[in-house]
Amino acid sequence: MKPLNADLHCHSTVSDGLLAPAEVVRRAHANGVELLALTDHDELGGLDEAREAACELGLRFADGVEVSISWGDDQTVHIVGLGVDATNPDLREGLAQVRSGRDSRAERMAAELDKVGIHGAYAGAMRYVGNPALISRAHFARFIVEQGHARDVKSVFDHWLAKGKPGYVNHVWASLEDALRWIRGAGGIAVIAHPGRYRLSQAQREAFYAAFRDLGGEGIEVISGAHSADDTQEFARVARRYGLLASRASDFHGPGESWIDLGRLADLPEDLTPVWSRL
Ligand code: AMP
Ligand code: MN
Ligand code: MN
Ligand code: MN
Numbered sequence: 409m410k411p412l413n414a415d416l417h418c419h420s421t422v423s424d425g426l427l428a429p430a431e432v433v434r435r436a437h438a439n440g441v442e443l444l445a446l447t448d449h450d451e452l453g454g455l456d457e458a459r460e461a462a463c464e465l466g467l468r469f470a471d472g473v474e475v476s477i478s479w480g481d482d483q484t485v486h487i488v489g490l491g492v493d494a495t496n497p498d499l500r501e502g503l504a505q506v507r508s509g510r511d512s513r514a515e516r517m518a519a520e521l522d523k524v525g526i527h528g529a530y531a532g533a534m535r536y537v538g539n540p541a542l543i544s545r546a547h548f549a550r551f552i553v554e555q556g557h558a559r560d561v562k563s564v565f566d567h568w569l570a571k572g573k574p575g576y577v578n579h580v581w582a583s584l585e586d587a588l589r590w591i592r593g594a595g596g597i598a599v600i601a602h603p604g605r606y607r608l609s610q611a612q613r614e615a616f617y618a619a620f621r622d623l624g625g626e627g628i629e630v631i632s633g634a635h636s637a638d639d640t641q642e643f644a645r646v647a648r649r650y651g652l653l654a655s656r657a658s659d660f661h662g663p664g665e666s667w668i669d670l671g672r673l674a675d676l677p678e679d680l681t682p683v684w685s686r687l
Contacts, residue, residue, distance in 0.1 A: 411675040414443040417657030421538030422454035424546035426662025429454035430461035441671035445472035450506045452494040476581040492596035499594040514543045521575040588623045599627035604639035627653040627683040633668035644677045654680035
């Protein structure tokens with residue numbers, strides 16, 4: 409049987425994507441996606457528009473969100489919630505709380521960037537923001553490229569915005585416990601986003617997977633736009649060892665700015681249970 413073209417992680421202008429929710433849906437459909445989840449950072453505000461557009465096209469759609477959490481020794485990890493009830497009050501309040509720290513963080517980032525000669529970054533990044541409650545490093549990156557300090561968004565992260573670089577500031581996001589409680593409480597399935605992107609030691613990784621599973625986490629992105637073929641093998645093994653469902657996810661942000669386009673992903677290893685068997 410032909411595997412389903414599912415893409416369960418992407419962004420719109422409601423967080424740091426470049427396309428409006430309905431445009432994301434239309435592009436996914438045009439690319440042959442058969443099941444889509446929109447997973448904006450810490451936000452549910454694009455879901456109504458996306459769901460409606462998907463309905464018009466006859467495209468299967470799941471409500472999603474990508475929650476920013478802090479874990480261990482100041483590590484930022486992202487947890488995707490799939491099939492959440494977007495009207496759930498605890499989830500909504502929890503996400504509002506996570507979002508509320510972003511603006512002061514952005515001001516601290518701008519102050520640090522100012523010290524290294526990148527001036528006016530707060531106002532500059534704001535010009536790229538689609539949702540004032542959701543300013544992200546991606547918006548800063550676009551401004552820094554515009555100013556000619558770097559040739560593309562990726563090199564902005566390498567030079568200024570990644571952990572340890574001059575424009576990076578520590579920030580406390582949600583706890584793993586809270587994120588899982590909100591997602592599960594809203595009837596959703598919690599999935600570890602792009603596990604290949606975290607700089608964790610092997611021991612930290614194992615501790616994280618165990619904590620995630622013990623708190624009711626159920627899935628992991630085995631296929632991710634950010635993963636190499638070796639990563640896929642590694643996270644397939646993690647899914648088997650921890651009994652996790654496997655997800656397939658582009659993490660698309662916009663044309664020309666993402667690792668991979670919507671739905672242009674390898675298939676899951678056949679022995680894994682796809683997370684969409686539960687959606
Ligand atoms: P924030 O939630 O504000 O910390 O921003 C995180 C976002 O920055 C990610 O979701 C990506 O959109 C973007 N990002 C992080 N690292 C990179 C990178 N190395 N290259 C391009 N974009 C990145
Ligand atoms: Mn992003
Ligand atoms: Mn992420
Ligand atoms: Mn993402």
